[in-house]
Amino acid sequence: MFTSIKRIVRSGFVGFWRNAFVSFSSIFVMTITLLVVGTVMLGNQLLGTTLEQIQNKVDINVYMVTTASQESVLRLKTSLEALPDVREVTYTSREDALAVFRDRHKNDELTIQALEELEENPLGASLAIRAKDTTHYESINAFLKEQQILEDPSAPVIDRVNFNDNKEAIDKLTAIIDTVERVTYIAMLVLVVASILITFNTIRLAIYTTREEISVMRLVGASNTFIRGPFMLQGVMYGLVSGVLTLLILYPVALWLGPATESFFLLNIFNYFVAEFGRLFAVIVGSGVVLGMISSMLAISRYLRV
Amino acid sequence: MIYFDKVSKIYNGGQSTALEDITFQIAPNEFVSIVGHSGAGKTTLLKMLIAEDRPSGGDVFFESLNIHSIPKSRLPQYRRKIGTVFQDFKLLPHKTAYENIAFAMEANGRTDTEIAENVPQALELVDLADKIWNFPSELSGGEKQRVAIARAIVNQPDIIIADEPTGNLDPIATYEVVQILKKINDLGTTVIMTTHNKGVIDALERRVITMDEGRIIRDDAAGKYVL
Incomplete structure (x- = not known):
């Protein structure tokens, strides 16, 4: 058991380096997707905070005679x-x-x-x-x-209620924020699907180059786990590298945009980035790993029939 | 040890019949040659045996085990009982002779100590102890096939299946490969070989099954190549 895990890990790393170009392109595509995910997350936070702050300012005033x-x-x-x-x-x-x-x-x-x-x-x-x-x-x-x-x-007692003036503003604001959120979600979905397809294809390319190896492995009685393992590991590695890369790109961007967002959106995005780094790390790196694994699984299943 | 019971295989929904009503047995430690023209069904027969393909009718047994009722997850374990040798060698070009053989053992989950011990022994058996660190591109056709045989036997399978092992080889290499297969058989492994080569069959003087259009037309205990 331990020996085969060791072999799967070693073969995964070897595959990662040997197919450097494929690894590079997979990581590139995944990084772009994860950047979108990260940007959407930060953007939602900005919009959400702004909405909350504005909502806090909204009230109904009842003026008495x-x-x-x-x-x-x-x-x-x-x-x-x-x-x-x-x-x-x-x-x-x-x-x-x-x-x-x-x-x-x-x-x-x-x-x-x-x-x-x-x-x-x-x-x-x-x-x-x-x-x-x-x-x-x-x-x-x-x-x-x-x-x-x-x-x-x-x-x-009551002179007038100023609800109707505020109502319009509140409705408009809510509608704008809803639309923005919906558009970003659709954009994110499209990009994630595109990225799964591209990652899937690049990984399939990597697997295609080793299909001989796979057929020989099956021939000599290697279990499916043993065959699939290194490719899954490669997918996970793509995800990890892309996730870390994404955070490394987002850091200076957040630092740069921090003051601007503070004055415009009432939230310093850099402070948020630092404070919520754990959660961002988990979501971005996590989705990268899942993305890589799913892509690898789909790609390899083609060669494991029979 | 192996028992084919009324096995048939029909491709393309009844369009072409690859095997028709095949029934025969192979006893332990036999050396069986299967001969026939191209398209006679030899390769299909072997595919049934390694569970690469399922029969349309009938059953194939390995000892008391019905091969085609083995669940997919258990197939690798079953395949480890069988060593395979092909006409095109199927060696991995980026691995040395040693690594190619070690790879088969790694896939079977053998320990590093076992690998370090058994791989040179297997290469010794096929007379390639001096080419242990050569890549396939540095080996002749006969040598490549001998590496492939070493890989097939290194996990000590019960059966060796050789599909046209001499198809790409010159007469001398052919002779060497057949001698090695004979030696393996003498050491107690069942060998099933398909071939076109009349000379090989006639020199072997072992059991010959002759196939034509998906049927067994002859089965001789110490046969000659007759077609």
């Missing part, structure tokens, strides 16, 4: 918080709203002056509602509509 009592606003807040879709509700009192307004416009003499002219605080209290998921805003909005209808017309 200025005459609404604090009590009735807080009652609304409590009933909103009881909804299963709601993550949190932030209450901004009329005074707070005014303070924020003043602060925001502190360099704007004219507005401040206009504000001073008014005797009363013109701003109403408001509730900022954050849902657990962007798709939940619709139902929260419906709930608020209902509340608005049920209100006592003589003492209204």
